Amino acid sequence: MQKRKLGNTGLEVSALGLGCMGMSWSYGAAKDKQEMIQLIRSAVELGITFFDTAEVYGPFTNEELVGEALEPFKGKVAIATKFGWAAANENEANARWNALNSRPEHIKKVVEGSLKRLKVEVIDLYYQHRVDPNVPIEDVAGAVKNLIQQGKVKYWGLSEAGAQTIRKAHAVQPVTALQSEYSLWTREPEKEIIPTLEELGIGFVPFSPLGKGFLTGKIDETTKLDSDDFRNTVPRFSPENRKANQALVDLLNKVAQEKNATPAQIALAWLLAQKSWIVPIPGTTKLERLEENLGAIDVALTNDDLKEIEEAASHITVQGNRYSDFHESLTGR
Numbered sequence: 001m002q003k004r005k006l007g008n009t010g011l012e013v014s015a016l017g018l019g020c021m022g023m024s025w026s027y028g029a030a031k032d033k034q035e036m037i038q039l040i041r042s043a044v045e046l047g048i049t050f051f052d053t054a055e056v057y058g059p060f061t062n063e064e065l066v067g068e069a070l071e072p073f074k075g076k077v078a079i080a081t082k083f084g085w086a087a088a089n090e091n092e093a094n095a096r097w098n099a100l101n102s103r104p105e106h107i108k109k110v111v112e113g114s115l116k117r118l119k120v121e122v123i124d125l126y127y128q129h130r131v132d133p134n135v136p137i138e139d140v141a142g143a144v145k146n147l148i149q150q151g152k153v154k155y156w157g158l159s160e161a162g163a164q165t166i167r168k169a170h171a172v173q174p175v176t177a178l179q180s181e182y183s184l185w186t187r188e189p190e191k192e193i194i195p196t197l198e199e200l201g202i203g204f205v206p207f208s209p210l211g212k213g214f215l216t217g218k219i220d221e222t223t224k225l226d227s228d229d230f231r232n233t234v235p236r237f238s239p240e241n242r243k244a245n246q247a248l249v250d251l252l253n254k255v256a257q258e259k260n261a262t263p264a265q266i267a268l269a270w271l272l273a274q275k276s277w278i279v280p281i282p283g284t285t286k287l288e289r290l291e292e293n294l295g296a297i298d299v300a301l302t303n304d305d306l307k308e309i310e311e312a313a314s315h316i317t318v319q320g321n322r323y324s325d326f327h328e329s330l331t332g333r
Contacts, residue, residue, distance in 0.1 A: 001047025002297055004279050006203025009176045011125065011155050013078050015272060015297055017050030018043050018290070019207060019283030024062035027213075028226035031285045033065060040069035042287055044077060046294055052179075052207070052281045054082035054129055055114055063117035071119045080125035080179075080205075081114050082159060083107055084132060098326070102132035104143035111152055127157040127179055131333035137165050141172035148173070157205070160331040163196040175202050179281075180331075182206035183215060184267055184309075185236075185248055185318045188332075194275070209271050209280035210264055210293075214242070217249050217263040236320030244319040251312045261299050264289075266309075268296035273306060 002015040021027075023036040040051065053066045063081060070077055083106075086099035114123060126147070128140055147153040155176035158169060169175055178197055182189045183206065197204050210216055212231055221243040231237040236245065252263035259266065264282075271280045282293045301309075321328055 001049070001294075003049075004203075004277060006125075006155075006177045006205070006279060007175070007197075007277060008201035009155055009174055011078065011176050011203070013050035013279055014048045015279060016048065016268065016294060017052055017080075017205070017279055017281035018048050019052045019281040020062055020066050021053070021057045022283045023285055024065060025057045025059075026230045028229045030058075030061065036065055036285065037069040039285065039287060039290065040066065041072075043290055044070070044073050046290070048294075049077045050080070050279060050281070051077060052080045052205075053118075054127075055110060055117075056082070056085050056129065060113070060117060063114055067118035067120070074120065078124040079118055079120065080127060080157070080177075081118065081123060082127040082129035083110050083114070084127075084129035100130055100132040100134070100330070102128055102135045102140045104135075104139055104146075107140070107143045107147070111147055115152065122151055123153045125155045125157055125176060126153045127159045127177075128161075129159050130330045131158070131161050131165055133333060137161075137169045138172050141169045145173040160333075162332045163192045165333060166193075166196055166200070166202070170200050170202065175200070177203040177205050177279075179205040179207055181208045181322060182271065182278075183209045183211050184252070184270060184313060185211045185215065185245065186322055197277075198275070203277045203279065204275065206271055206278060206280045209282050210267055212237070214245065215249060215252060215263060215267040217253060220246060233324045234320070234322065235324070236318070236322050238320060241320035247316045248313070248318065251309065251316065254312075255305065255309060259299055259301075259305075261295070262292055264292060265296040265299050266301075268293060269299035269301050270306070270309060272296065273301050 003012050004015045005012045024030045053062045084102045086101040144156040157177040159179040221239045252266045256263050256266045
């Protein structure tokens with residue numbers, strides 16, 4: 001497995017990570033726990049050393065799943081998790097996960113729960129899940145700096161933050177990675193975020209690198225999503241927008257046929273080709289999809305291939321916002 005360094009702070013991980021959210025939350029009903037434990041352990045056997053979770057996933061159950069699955073591999077893998085939502089512990093029966101809380105005293109409290117659920121003494125990478133406009137980012141960075149000094153966190157990162165926030169945070173405590181959505185159908189980070197990360201020496205961890213499944217070619221305008229699948233709330237996944245956005249999948253299919261690959265592999269290979277410090281974290285609940293995704297590492301896109309994709313993509317306008325209005329409001333701060 002190829003390795004990549006996330007920024008200049010020393011964190012080295014597999015070139016592709018594994019996003020674990022969908023095993024417990026968001027894409028319909030939670031999957032069988034033992035099956036997901038085996039999938040995560042299979043990922044380790046296949047060379048993946050970077051796993052992504054968050055306290056809000058479940059809530060809490062995804063961290064527990066990841067912690068149990070990776071307990072035999074302590075010291076051999078890196079686990080990333082996230083803080084920043086309002087609920088503080090498992091005892092809050094009516095926990096509110098639609099409000100932010102990055103107050104330093106809250107961070108100090110919730111890190112203990114994540115450490116316990118993950119069955120670790122130190123969190124490898126600790127992200128602020130979304131920027132909290134009520135708390136200066138310098139205070140957040142200072143709180144995490146204290147956790148690093150205490151040996152509870154190794155590295156820290158931001159998710160969906162804007163360029164100015166990244167700069168302010170980095171000045172207090174060097175940021176190792178930014179996690180935000182980035183793929184051939186979500187290219188906003190190219191305007192300001194990627195140049196900022198390159199300048200500051202910060203790694204980039206794209207989530208939803210397969211467009212929440214759309215870029216695999218397995219979803220079209222007729223696909224029925226489960227009633228509790230959050231994509232039902234995403235404008236980009238309306239039937240009419242799926243139909244309009246099929247042009248992007250057609251492009252991936254064309255290149256995939258030329259390369260004897262799959263559309264998913266081309267989408268991931270394209271991301272890997274953008275910068276050497278980009279580490280996508282596609283999620284899956286199926287071993288065959290995991291193996292397919294890892295095959296992207298062996299897909300070599302030449303400069304001519306990349307130019308061809310860029311030229312064709314420049315004529316395609318992706319339709320629909322990538323989030324509901326509420327979740328859209330939490331990005332780019």
